[in-house]
Amino acid sequence: MKFIKxxxxxxxxGIVMSKSEAISWYRIQEMFRFQxxxxxxxxxxxxxxxxxxxxxxxxxxxxxxxxxxxxxHPKEKSxxxxxVGGTIFGLGWALSGACPGxxxxxxxxxxxxxxxxxxxxxxxxxxxxxxxxxxxH
Amino acid sequence: xxxxxxxxxxxxxSGIVIVSIMFTLLFFGKSFGFSxxxxxxxxxxxxxxxxxxxxFNWKSQTWNLxxxxxxxxxxxxxxxxxxxxxPIQIAPSTIxxxxxxxxxxxxxxxxxxxxGIESISIKNILILVLxxxxxxxxSRYAGGCTSGHAISGLSDLQMPSLIAVIxxxxxxxxxxxxxxxLIF
Numbered sequence: 001m002k003f004i005k006x007x008x009x010x011x012x013x014g015i016v017m018s019k020s021e022a023i024s025w026y027r028i029q030e031m032f033r034f035q036x037x038x039x040x041x042x043x044x045x046x047x048x049x050x051x052x053x054x055x056x057x058x059x060x061x062x063x064x065x066x067x068x069x070x071x072x073h074p075k076e077k078s079x080x081x082x083x084v085g086g087t088i089f090g091l092g093w094a095l096s097g098a099c100p101g102x103x104x105x106x107x108x109x110x111x112x113x114x115x116x117x118x119x120x121x122x123x124x125x126x127x128x129x130x131x132x133x134x135x136x137h
Numbered sequence: 138x139x140x141x142x143x144x145x146x147x148x149x150x151s152g153i154v155i156v157s158i159m160f161t162l163l164f165f166g167k168s169f170g171f172s173x174x175x176x177x178x179x180x181x182x183x184x185x186x187x188x189x190x191x192x193f194n195w196k197s198q199t200w201n202l203x204x205x206x207x208x209x210x211x212x213x214x215x216x217x218x219x220x221x222x223x224p225i226q227i228a229p230s231t232i233x234x235x236x237x238x239x240x241x242x243x244x245x246x247x248x249x250x251x252x253g254i255e256s257i258s259i260k261n262i263l264i265l266v267l268x269x270x271x272x273x274x275x276s277r278y279a280g281g282c283t284s285g286h287a288i289s290g291l292s293d294l295q296m297p298s299l300i301a302v303i304x305x306x307x308x309x310x311x312x313x314x315x316x317x318x319l320i321f
Contacts, residue, residue, distance in 0.1 A: 003199065003200055003203040005165065006165070006167075006200045006201070006203040006204045006207065007203050007204070007206060007207040007210075008207065009158055009161055009162065009165075009204060009207065010203065010204035010205060010206060010207020010208045010210070010211065011207040011208070011210050011211040011214065012154065012158065012207075012211065013155075013158050013204070013207065013208050013211060014207060014208040014209065014210060014211015014212045014213075014214070014215065015211040015212075015214055015215050015219065016146065016150075016151050016154040016155060016158075016211075017151075017155075017208070017211070017212075018211065018212050018215035018216070018246070019142075019145065019146040019151075019215055019219060020145065020146040020147070020148065020150070020151030021145055021225055021246055022151060023212070023246060024225060024227075024246035024247065025246070025247045025248055025251070025252070026225060026227045026231065026235075026243050026246070026247075026248070027227070027246075028309075029227075029231055029234075029235060029313065030227060030228050030231045031309075032306075032309045032310055032312070032313040032314075033230070033231055033234060033313060033314075035228040035230045035231045035234075036227070036228040036231065037148070038148050039148075041147075041148030041149060041152065042148045042151045042152045042155065043152070043283075043287055043288070044152065045148065045149050045151075045152025045153060045156070046152040046153075046155045046156040046159070046288050046292075047156075047287070047288065047291045047292055049152070049153065049156045050156045050159060050160075050288060050289075050291070050292025050293075051291070051292050051294065053156065053160055053292070054292045054293050054294075057163070064163065064164050064165065064166040065164055065165060065166070066166055068166060070163050070164075070166075072293045074293075074295065075280060075281075075290065075295050075297040075298065076280075076297070077296075077297065078297065079300055081278055081279060081280065082279050082280070082297050082298075082300035082301040082304060083300055083301075083303070083304045083307075084278065084279075084304070085274075085275050085276070085277070085278030085279030085280070085301065085304065086275065086279045086286075086300065086301040086302065086303065086304020086305050086307070086308065087275070087304040087305075087307045087308040087311075088271050088274055088275030088278060088279075088304075088308060089271065089272055089274075089275025089276050089278075089279055089282065089301075089304065089305055089308060090275070090304060090305040090306060090307060090308020090309040090310075090311070090312070091271050091275070091308040091309070091311060091312045091316075092267070092268045092269065092270070092271025092272035092273075092274075092275055092308070093268075093272060093283075093305060093308065093309055093312075094308065094309040094310075094312035094313045094317075095264060095267065095268035095271070095312050095316075096264075096265060096268030096269055096272060097247065097251075097268075098272075099171070099172075099272060099276070099282045099283045099284075100171045100172045100174065100175060100272065100273075100276065100282050101171040101208060101282070101283070101284055103269075103272075104205055104208050104209050104212070105208050105209065105211060105212035106212060106246075106247065107209055107212065108208070108209035108210060108211065108212025108213040108214075108215075108216070109212040109213065109215060109216045109246070110212075110213075110216050111247050111252050112254070113251075113252040113253075113254065113257070113261075113265060114247075114252065114265075116262060116265045116266060116269065117265045117266075117268055117269035117272070118269065119269065120265065120266040120267075120268070120269025120270045120272075120273065121172075121175055121269040121270065121272045121273030121276075122175050122178050122179060122273060123266075123269070123270055123273060124175075124269060124270035124271060124272060124273025124274035124275070124277075125172075125175040125176055125178075125179055125273040125274065125276070125277045126179050126184055126187075126188070126191075126273075127270065127273075127274055128190075128273070128274045128277040128278050129176070129179060129184070129188040129190030129191050129277065130187065130188045130190075132188070132190050135278065
């Protein structure tokens with residue numbers, strides 16, 4: 001039962017991602033061709049409100065529902081892993097038209113072929129974990 | 138009301154809901170990052186024996202797997218109960234560009250030419266597998282995907298996330314403008 005709230009939030013995520021067409025391969029193409037404001041509007045709205053909200057949480061040291069202070073963990077400093085990893089991610093994002101969240105929403109939407117992409121993304125994650133120590137970070 | 142729900146939702150409404158999801162998860166003591174699930178799944182199927190990266194207490198991430206399950210159900214609910222007959226409104230310039238690559242006018246949210254069961258082919262499967270592998274590999278190498286870096290990370294003004302998002306665009310622009318003409 002303690003997980004039911006995450007199920008509800010996940011359902012809302014799936015609905016909003018599909019209803020706003022953020023799971024659409026075409027919308028990702030529009031974005032990477034700079035031919036529509038739609039995806040920039042979605043991400044931009046979320047980030048602007050996110051920055052404001054995070055500042056408020058930090059300023060007032062707000063707590064989560066179990067009483068612990070909400071902490072933000074700075075990501076480790078590096079350039080190469082973010083730039084190279086991000087670029088590889090971007091190549092795959094444009095090709096398949098979906099990042100991990102939209103992949104599974106698409107499966108629920110009825111596009112079973114997206115299951116191939118999702119399984120492949122698990123494989124890609126495994127390959128990373130397997131050769132991680134040989135990569136520059 | 139029904140009409141409001143079934144028509145496509147605007148970008149600003151979507152952005153507000155997505156950032157609300159991020160704050161809700163923070164309030165629940167978690168953080169919004171979807172691609173962590175891929176690592177969790179690797180661990181859950183026992184790949185910790187093959188690579189130490191997957192040897193961790195994956196059960197602590199069950200909440201995120203439940204979130205993933207919810208996302209699948211959300212997609213199903215949208216399709217079954219919340220869709221209208223309004224076709225997807227893609228920019229005419231994008232439709233024109235894609236037509237040159239052999240993609241018809243959009244009929245649904247994904248192109249039949251690539252994701253339709255009828256158009257299944259070795260080439261399409263290779264494209265989907267390669268795309269998925271790069272998303273999975275890249276997101277873990279970069280330490281996050283769109284939710285973890287572009288939404289959560291940028292909201293916290295994290296420089297690593299900005300670098301990752303720049304990477305997302307270097308890759309996405311290269312694929313769209315340089316590689317698409319070669320493969321489609």
